[in-house]
Amino acid sequence: MRVDGTPYRSIWLAEDGWAAEIIDQTVLPHRFETVRLETLEDAARAIEIMQVRGAPLIGATAAYGMCLGLKDDTSDEALEAAAARLRRTRPTAINLIWAIDEMLAALRNQPREKRQEAAYARAAEICDEDVEACRHIGLNGVKLIEDIAAKKPGKTVNILTHCNAGWLATVDWGTALSPIYHAHDKGLDVHVWADETRPRNQGAALTAWELGKHGVPHTVIADNTGGHLMQHGQVDICITGTDRTAGNGDVANKIGTYLKALAARDNDIPFYVALPHSTIDWTIEDGVRDIPIEQRDETEVTHIQGLAADGTVQSVQVSAPGSPAGNYAFDVTPARLVTGLITERGVCEASREGLVGLYPEQADDGS
Amino acid sequence: MRVDGTPYRSIWLAEDGWAAEIIDQTVLPHRFETVRLETLEDAARAIEIMQVRGAPLIGATAAYGMCLGLKDDTSDEALEAAAARLRRTRPTAINLIWAIDEMLAALRNQPREKRQEAAYARAAEICDEDVEACRHIGLNGVKLIEDIAAKKPGKTVNILTHCNAGWLATVDWGTALSPIYHAHDKGLDVHVWADETRPRNQGAALTAWELGKHGVPHTVIADNTGGHLMQHGQVDICITGTDRTAGNGDVANKIGTYLKALAARDNDIPFYVALPHSTIDWTIEDGVRDIPIEQRDETEVTHIQGLAADGTVQSVQVSAPGSPAGNYAFDVTPARLVTGLITERGVCEASREGLVGLYPEQADDGS
Numbered sequence: 001m002r003v004d005g006t007p008y009r010s011i012w013l014a015e016d017g018w019a020a021e022i023i024d025q026t027v028l029p030h031r032f033e034t035v036r037l038e039t040l041e042d043a044a045r046a047i048e049i050m051q052v053r054g055a056p057l058i059g060a061t062a063a064y065g066m067c068l069g070l071k072d073d074t075s076d077e078a079l080e081a082a083a084a085r086l087r088r089t090r091p092t093a094i095n096l097i098w099a100i101d102e103m104l105a106a107l108r109n110q111p112r113e114k115r116q117e118a119a120y121a122r123a124a125e126i127c128d129e130d131v132e133a134c135r136h137i138g139l140n141g142v143k144l145i146e147d148i149a150a151k152k153p154g155k156t157v158n159i160l161t162h163c164n165a166g167w168l169a170t171v172d173w174g175t176a177l178s179p180i181y182h183a184h185d186k187g188l189d190v191h192v193w194a195d196e197t198r199p200r201n202q203g204a205a206l207t208a209w210e211l212g213k214h215g216v217p218h219t220v221i222a223d224n225t226g227g228h229l230m231q232h233g234q235v236d237i238c239i240t241g242t243d244r245t246a247g248n249g250d251v252a253n254k255i256g257t258y259l260k261a262l263a264a265r266d267n268d269i270p271f272y273v274a275l276p277h278s279t280i281d282w283t284i285e286d287g288v289r290d291i292p293i294e295q296r297d298e299t300e301v302t303h304i305q306g307l308a309a310d311g312t313v314q315s316v317q318v319s320a321p322g323s324p325a326g327n328y329a330f331d332v333t334p335a336r337l338v339t340g341l342i343t344e345r346g347v348c349e350a351s352r353e354g355l356v357g358l359y360p361e362q363a364d365d366g367s
Numbered sequence: 368m369r370v371d372g373t374p375y376r377s378i379w380l381a382e383d384g385w386a387a388e389i390i391d392q393t394v395l396p397h398r399f400e401t402v403r404l405e406t407l408e409d410a411a412r413a414i415e416i417m418q419v420r421g422a423p424l425i426g427a428t429a430a431y432g433m434c435l436g437l438k439d440d441t442s443d444e445a446l447e448a449a450a451a452r453l454r455r456t457r458p459t460a461i462n463l464i465w466a467i468d469e470m471l472a473a474l475r476n477q478p479r480e481k482r483q484e485a486a487y488a489r490a491a492e493i494c495d496e497d498v499e500a501c502r503h504i505g506l507n508g509v510k511l512i513e514d515i516a517a518k519k520p521g522k523t524v525n526i527l528t529h530c531n532a533g534w535l536a537t538v539d540w541g542t543a544l545s546p547i548y549h550a551h552d553k554g555l556d557v558h559v560w561a562d563e564t565r566p567r568n569q570g571a572a573l574t575a576w577e578l579g580k581h582g583v584p585h586t587v588i589a590d591n592t593g594g595h596l597m598q599h600g601q602v603d604i605c606i607t608g609t610d611r612t613a614g615n616g617d618v619a620n621k622i623g624t625y626l627k628a629l630a631a632r633d634n635d636i637p638f639y640v641a642l643p644h645s646t647i648d649w650t651i652e653d654g655v656r657d658i659p660i661e662q663r664d665e666t667e668v669t670h671i672q673g674l675a676a677d678g679t680v681q682s683v684q685v686s687a688p689g690s691p692a693g694n695y696a697f698d699v700t701p702a703r704l705v706t707g708l709i710t711e712r713g714v715c716e717a718s719r720e721g722l723v724g725l726y727p728e729q730a731d732d733g734s
Contacts, residue, residue, distance in 0.1 A: 028687075029686070029687035029688065030684075030688075193693075194690075196565065196668065196685075196686070197591070198563065198565060198589040198590060198591060199589045201685050201686070204668075204669075204685055204686035204687065204690070204692075205685065205686065205687060208686055208687035208690035209687035209690070211690075212687055212689055212690050218690060218691075219690075219691050219692060219693045220668055220669065220686045220687075220690050220691070220692040220693070221668065221692065221693045221694075221695075222565040222566045222590070222622065222623070222668055222694070223565060223589070223590050223591050223623070224564070224565060224590050224621070224622040224623025224626065224698075225622055225623070225693065225695055225698075226626070227623070227625040227626045227629070227698055228622060228625065228660070228695050228697075228698035228699075229695075231625070231655060231698070231699070254591070255589065255591040255592055255595060256589070256590070256591025256592070256594070258594040258595065258598070258630070259591065259593070259594045259626040259627075259629065259630055260626075262594070262626065262629040262630060262633055263625070263626055263629060266629055288598060293595070301563065301571075301587055301588065301589055302571075302587065303673070304671050304673060304683065304685060305683070305685075306670070306671060306683025306684050306685040307683055307684040307685075307688075308675070308681055308683050309681070309682070314675055314676070314681065314683055315675075315676070316671065316672070316673025316674055316675050316681055316683055317397075317673050317674040318563075318568050318571050318572065318671060318672075318673040318674075319396070319563070319568070319571035319572065319575050319587045320395075320396035320571065320572060320575035320576035320579050320587075321396065321397075321674075322579055323561075323571070323575035323576070323578075323579050323585060323586075323587050324585075324586050324587070325571075325586060325587040325588065326560070326586045326587070326588045326592065327588075327589070328588075328592055328595050328596075330595075331591075331592075331594055331595035331598070332595075332598070
């Protein structure tokens with residue numbers, strides 16, 4: 001998508017053809033800076049400290065991390081060590097493991113002298129496939145928004161989203177935001193309620209930033225607010241992303257997603273989750289029970305980073321000194337609360353039957 | 368309650384016998400400062416800018432505001448002007464209106480020369496009555512915690528609360544936190560999940576601070592977190608306060624309370640709301656429809672105040688520049704999601720029948 005007129009992806013190959021470059025999402029929305037990843041460790045750290053985040057982008061970054069891990073050593077040992085290092089970065093997003101496995105499948109049986117070329121080729125494919133998947137998620141999801149718009153002619157369609165599942169979370173287009181970009185670009189009158197998404201504020205910082213850059217009307221709200229808005233008819237549809245979709249349709253996503261799904265159900269508002277196939281974990285039958293939930297450093301809760309009056313980006317402590325904090329990064333929304341899944345192949349029910357209907361090649365996989 | 372060994376109320380008469388003094392809650396937990404209220408306008412502003420907050424304390428501050436409004440002029444006009452000014456400060460907490468009406472009832476038919484004395488006497492009574500009501504809320508509510516403790520011997524009772532309904536929100540003891548203080552003081556093993564409570568962070572700043580000062584084990588969590596904890600058996604009971612309880616048992620409380628009540632219901636966890644009688648609005652039959660919800664300045668969402676590395680309290684911008692924000696301060700939890708109301712007279716069902724059972728003198732009031 002465009003940033004001040006210039007088209008960007010969230011990750012790209014540097015001009016020298018071997019380093020990867022990313023947008024440093026830890027300093028957005030206050031500064032727009034790109035970072036050059038030159039080593040496996042650079043890529044792993046970028047994922048860990050969340051310079052890149054969002055399940056599809058984590059996968060794409062891991063793919064380039066595998067390329068960088070082969071730079072000086074294309075041995076089997078280097079390949080497996082790179083995979084192991086990257087696997088340890090974050091536990092919940094399944095796209096990470098998917099992308100590493102894709103890279104290993106493309107590289108394991110290659111002769112060593114061909115591995116670098118094959119790695120960059122597959123990493124580029126993974127990125128291009130993600131862009132195409134997200135574009136199709138938009139084409140499939142926009143129909144849901146058009147249906148709502150048709151029922152309230154002349155009025156704004158209000159869409160609530162949580163965290164950032166926009167182009168910054170993928171390689172381009174986004175998952176949850178792709179239908180919204182498509183709707184806006186078609187001239188539909190849409191407005192987005194962007195949940196702030198504490199503790200890391202991806203909604204206020206990233207979703208608001210990218211919607212603003214694209215000109216999509218939106219309003220930032222505290223995470224506490226969505227229930228009240230839904231009670232009072234101010235939300236027509238919820239669309240979120242997911243970091244891992246279980247085979248039964250349960251969806252792990254940024255902490256707090258479950259609360260919004262409950263409010264949507266209580267107010268008869270459709271709650272959709274948008275995802276590319278790489279987010280599906282066919283091996284998990286009960287997402288609430290079995291999807292691992294990352295716990296991160298408590299300072300992400302006790303402190304908040306923002307732009308100070310003097311123009312510097314500062315971290316300030318917001319909670320009482322000495323009080324411990326808990327920092328669960330994701331929760332799992334049970335499939336029963338999800339109206340449907342928006343994928344690159346179409347919209348389906350959040351269930352194994354629904355998913356297998358779109359991905360029949362997976363019918364015999366899983367547990 | 369005690370602050371570093373010294374007993375405090377949240378509001379008290381100054382030594383000179385006419386000014387009121389408060390703890391400036393806008394700079395907690397970073398600084399402990401008291402503020403002297405010398406005029407009606409001082410009191411009204413303290414409520415508006417939330418140097419004092421919490422429905423019962425807003426009422427107590429308004430009572431002293433009425434005293435201050437009579438300092439130089441005890442005429443009927445001054446009395447009514449003081450009431451009108453204070454009524455405009457904040458719209459949702461009914462204790463504000465209740466306290467003003469109590470003061471008017473005590474003063475309207477008094478001769479002018481007796482009004483000052485009568486005002487201070489009634490304001491002191493309102494404060495003492497609130498302390499006593501909150502103490503009894505604790506005595507009634509602690510039984511619920513004891514019942515849970517009895518069912519899990521040797522294990523911690525985990526209690527989730529939202530916003531601050533502690534002694535800082537009342538004159539002393541608190542509403543939601545009073546049963547917790549009583550349980551802790553009795554030696555029960557309790558632990559509190561303190562919702563951060565964006566946008567103004569009363570949970571992280573005030574609840575964590577006062578629990579910490581009293582030695583009650585607690586953990587600060589982002590508002591998004593409670594649903595996940597409830598799904599995984601880490602919450603035994605929720606207790607919150609309320610700013611206005613409708614005659615039908617619907618409860619207006621800090622924005623986000625409704626989401627926690629939904630999660631409690633979805634996980635079969637009891638959800639209690641603690642309140643003194645002054646919080647009940649017998650005239651409202653449908654709280655979701657009719658309780659007015661305050662909207663505050665959007666900078667409370669776009670910016671966050673905290674302690675910077677240099678020791679100063681600073682405000683930093685957290686959301687994308689140019690993105691608008693919505694700031695709804697309260698939501699209404701329907702009575703159907705409330706397990707029970709904890710009042711100074713006992714615990715009742717969240718319904719008109721339940722409330723009238725405890726307050727039979729109100730049976731013929733209301734609509």
